[in-house]
Amino acid sequence: MLFKEIIGQEETKVLLRQSVREGRIPHAQLFTGISGIGKLQLALAYAQYLNCPHRTEEDSCGVCPTCLQFQHLQHPDLHFVFPIVGSDEICNNFLEPWRQIILEKHYFDLSDWHEALGVETKQSMIYEKESGEILHKLSLKAYGDGYKVMIIWQPEKMNAPTANKLLKILEEPSEKTVFLLVSEHPEQLLTTIQSRVQTIRIPRLEASTIAEALRQKGIDSAHATDIARIANGSYLAALKKAEESESNQQELRDFIALFRDAYTVGVLTDPQKKFESLKRLRQWSIEMADPKVGRERQKHFLQYAQQQVRENFIRNAGQPELNYQMEDERDFSVRFSPFIHSGNVEAIMNQLDLAERQIEQNGNAKMIFFDLCLQMIVLIKKPKK
Numbered sequence: 001m002l003f004k005e006i007i008g009q010e011e012t013k014v015l016l017r018q019s020v021r022e023g024r025i026p027h028a029q030l031f032t033g034i035s036g037i038g039k040l041q042l043a044l045a046y047a048q049y050l051n052c053p054h055r056t057e058e059d060s061c062g063v064c065p066t067c068l069q070f071q072h073l074q075h076p077d078l079h080f081v082f083p084i085v086g087s088d089e090i091c092n093n094f095l096e097p098w099r100q101i102i103l104e105k106h107y108f109d110l111s112d113w114h115e116a117l118g119v120e121t122k123q124s125m126i127y128e129k130e131s132g133e134i135l136h137k138l139s140l141k142a143y144g145d146g147y148k149v150m151i152i153w154q155p156e157k158m159n160a161p162t163a164n165k166l167l168k169i170l171e172e173p174s175e176k177t178v179f180l181l182v183s184e185h186p187e188q189l190l191t192t193i194q195s196r197v198q199t200i201r202i203p204r205l206e207a208s209t210i211a212e213a214l215r216q217k218g219i220d221s222a223h224a225t226d227i228a229r230i231a232n233g234s235y236l237a238a239l240k241k242a243e244e245s246e247s248n249q250q251e252l253r254d255f256i257a258l259f260r261d262a263y264t265v266g267v268l269t270d271p272q273k274k275f276e277s278l279k280r281l282r283q284w285s286i287e288m289a290d291p292k293v294g295r296e297r298q299k300h301f302l303q304y305a306q307q308q309v310r311e312n313f314i315r316n317a318g319q320p321e322l323n324y325q326m327e328d329e330r331d332f333s334v335r336f337s338p339f340i341h342s343g344n345v346e347a348i349m350n351q352l353d354l355a356e357r358q359i360e361q362n363g364n365a366k367m368i369f370f371d372l373c374l375q376m377i378v379l380i381k382k383p384k385k
Helices: 010-021 039-051 065-071 091-105 110-117 129-139 160-171 207-216 221-230 235-243 246-266 271-288 295-316 327-339 345-360 365-380
Strands: 028-032 078-081 148-153 177-183 198-201
Touching: 010 039, 010 198, 028 039, 039 065, 039 148, 039 177, 078 091, 078 129, 091 110, 091 129, 110 295, 129 148, 129 160, 207 221, 207 235, 221 235, 246 271, 246 295, 246 327, 246 365, 271 365, 295 327, 295 345, 295 365, 345 365
Parallel strands: 028 177, 028 198, 078 148, 148 177
Antiparallel strands: none
């Protein structure tokens, strides 16, 4: 990948190119930031630039045999580690779909990767067996005179034995070997690993940069601007908003169902309406906990719900110009936002965040979602401070 093909991130590109030109190449670097801002793309462009024999001050040449191999993700000195499903499997068994998703989608997240693997309802991990593969790959003689590059995507998905073995490798790095860790949650890595890598924090993209990229894809200028504001610095989030997929609409419907029935049970006095709404909440929690929904989609909904609660609080605070919502979300917020205020917003956010963490930890989804319903019933009727 060429640096010029990456959307925005000009300051980071300058930093990476300069480190190569000056020969200051740390053996282990950690690219961190939110999803969809180009972390993996920067790592790929950096790896290619590092090995291109004809690089310029601005970019790889893009035409030499080395560049062509890197652009097809098939250079012998380019290695990948990423989350997979199956403790008896190794990443090499999934290289074909891995290359395909990078070359076709460019920007993607863990849920997209799960979909590509056909394992949407399962949790992925980097298993201990992979650490042996890492050692084997690094023991091989380099193909050329450049660097062997090991890109580890989502290193926070390593289990404990794998993380400890990686730590030992980082403590005794091989000559002309570069580790590029690409992480959204670096705080989940071992502190000893964090101390042995040079951290490069990748910033959120400017809304104007995202909007321009969307316009180049043929999206109407006004719509592109609206989406770019909502995306909160993530080009991937903007792309997903632009697609207006059924899953986006379903998350809004689930959000509305949760809070409408919580309001009916918690605030209204009609006992029949309360009973019917409580039944619907119970059914809602069962449907949300269905294994077919999958942990990743459950977590994504809880993240979406937190975003919408924030947006409704901002609207209720009298600052609608700061809202980052689509039209159908704004339509619901006009009526709903008065019930999200200083008296309950923090507690509601805490409960949604707690549910997300419990789902991440493989808690009982039925209990988690029904408890969430009960908490919302109590919190939606709390008075303002």
